Amino acid sequence: MARDITMTTELPARPEHVWRALTEPAALAEWLMPVEGFEPVPGRRFRLRAAPMPGWDGVVNCEVLEVDAPRRLSYKWQGSRMRTATVVTWTLTSLPDGRTRLHLHHDGFTGLAGSLLALMHRGGWRKFLTAQLPNHLARHPGHADIDSTP
Numbered sequence: 001m002a003r004d005i006t007m008t009t010e011l012p013a014r015p016e017h018v019w020r021a022l023t024e025p026a027a028l029a030e031w032l033m034p035v036e037g038f039e040p041v042p043g044r045r046f047r048l049r050a051a052p053m054p055g056w057d058g059v060v061n062c063e064v065l066e067v068d069a070p071r072r073l074s075y076k077w078q079g080s081r082m083r084t085a086t087v088v089t090w091t092l093t094s095l096p097d098g099r100t101r102l103h104l105h106h107d108g109f110t111g112l113a114g115s116l117l118a119l120m121h122r123g124g125w126r127k128f129l130t131a132q133l134p135n136h137l138a139r140h141p142g143h144a145d146i147d148s149t150p
Contacts, residue, residue, distance in 0.1 A: 003118035019070035
């Protein structure tokens with residue numbers, strides 16, 4: 001049985017700005033997790049790293065599947081303890097008032113273990129989409145570059 005995660009939020013930023021938050025390594029590190037090797041290019045493998053927790057070493061291995069800037073981004077997502085990869089898909093829709101509707105679909109959670117993983121991921125995605133991403137966008141209004149120097 002699949003336990004897909006679907007969330008939608010409206011953000012007070014244009015799609016190009018939200019796209020940058022989803023695709024620039026410095027931005028991802030600020031609101032999601034530090035990233036190694038990410039480029040929005042199909043086939044590109046990259047790694048996200050978070051603080052380790054009991055039962056998880058904090059590593060998520062990913063591979064870009066689809067890029068349609070600034071409308072759609074999809075990548076494989078496999079935590080180090082996950083038996084199979086899942087897929088994260090972001091869809092951005094421009095709203096008439098200049099805001100962006102951001103839709104997250106994270107699928108591929110199957111079986112009993114998948115139900116538990118989906119539950120854990122759902123809480124994380126909720127925090128990222130309702131607090132961390134909006135806060136990041138508020139700190140970086142417009143199209144200002146994010147400093148990516150170490």
